Amino acid sequence: MADDSWPSPAHNSRGITDVEYEQIACRFSDNGVYGSPADAAVVSAGTGLTVTIRPDVYASVRGHAWYSGSSTVTLPIAPNASGQERRDRIVLRLDRATWTVRAVVRQGASSMTPDPVQQTGGTGIFEIPLAVVSIQSGAGTVTVTRSELYAGARSRPCTSKTLNPNPVAGELAVETDTGRVRIWTGSTWVLIYESSATISVDKPVSNWSIDSSSMLEVRSGTVxxxxxxxxxxxxxLAGATSSRLPVFIPSDYQHRSLDQYGIAYLTGVRIARVTVFSAASDTPGQVLLTNHPTIDKDELVLPGGMSWAVSS
Structure with missing residues (x-):
């Protein structure tokens, strides 16, 4: 058989079957409820052995839209006389016998929660989870634990000045001007990737010469x-006197609240402390030599490296 494509005038005069629709539409939208875990639960315990589906919920299963309706839907839960706890799962089920999506109860046989069934192809069913229902033996009520699968968000190219002002939880933003990648948590943009060039942070000061440069790089929010x-x-330099070293950390790379401490080796196999001051300090970005013995003229200071997190 020759290769084929649809929709197309060459394919059944642009008509497609339910199977063909699913094959293309399942990639248009992720499986899941539209929204986020910050929304109210889709499924709640009802009166007696029932659960309720709240109104005005939308979802997609293999490209097929589902709407919970404008009023509450009630699903019955079978009694449990097994002598032990039973767990059922509430799912959204695409049934290819009717090509409809409905909220149904997948009844369990024990305290192990049954997995959703996800059959692919032109027949069978495909389910996504909404909640887990616990029924004690002989009980007249149920306990519901929410477990909605939510539809994912898109990755969006933008610049650092044009982030989406109305993002959804899980949305990725790729800044083409900075190379940074951010994710929206539902309340803030969080930096998850950044890779800077190597940046010189030399800053000449009196009383010290620079024998080799101080360099800084940023990788995914870490300096x-x-x-x-x-x-x-x-x-x-007397031991009781701190001294500013010829280094300065630009504001974009300063820790917002915590000073950073490192070790420096001095001529004569001695050590000292190096302090990098945070944005919240009185001297943000400055690097001082502190807690050191007396350092004579022409003696060397060899500080080690250090790393810290930044918010960008």
């Missing part, structure tokens, strides 16, 4: 700082 090598060019 990686490699401090350079410095030589004392002035008179001896």
């Amino acid at each position: 990686h700082l490699r401090l350079g090598r410095f030589t004392r060019t002035a008179a001896a």
Whole structure:
């Protein structure tokens, strides 16, 4: 048989079957309820051995739209006389015998929750989960635990100045001007990927020379700082005196609230502390040599590297 495509005038005069529709439409939309877990539960415990489906809920199953209706739907739960807890699952089921999607009860046989059935092809059923119902033996009421599968969000190209002002939870934004990737949590954009060029953070100051440069890189919201090598060019630095090193961290790369601490090695196999000040400090971005012994003229300072998280 030759290859085929649809819809097309060459394919059944642009007519398609239910099977053919599913094969193309199932990729138009993710399976799931439209919304997010922040919405009210789709399924709740009803009176006695029933559960209720709240009105005005939309979903998609294999490209087939489902609407819960304008009023509450009630589903009966079978009595449990097994002597042990039973768990049923409430699902949205596409039944290819009728090509309809309905909320139904998949009854369990024990305390193990039955899995949704997801058959592909032109026959059978395809289910997605809405909730789990627990029924104690002999009980006259049920307990419902929500487990809605929600439809996913799209990945959207934009710039750092044109983020979607009305995003949905799970939406990805790819900033073409910065290369950053962000995700909307439902309340804020969170940076999940960033890769900067190597940035020099040298900042000449008196009393110190720069023997090798200090460099900074950002990877997915984490700053990686490699401090350079410095030589004392002035008179001896007393042990009780802090001194600013020839480095400055730009505001975009400063930790918002926490100072960072590292170790430096000094001439004569000695050590000192290096402090990188946060955006919340009185000297944001400055790097000071602190907690050190006396450092004489022409002695070296060799700080180690350090990393910290940033919000971008």
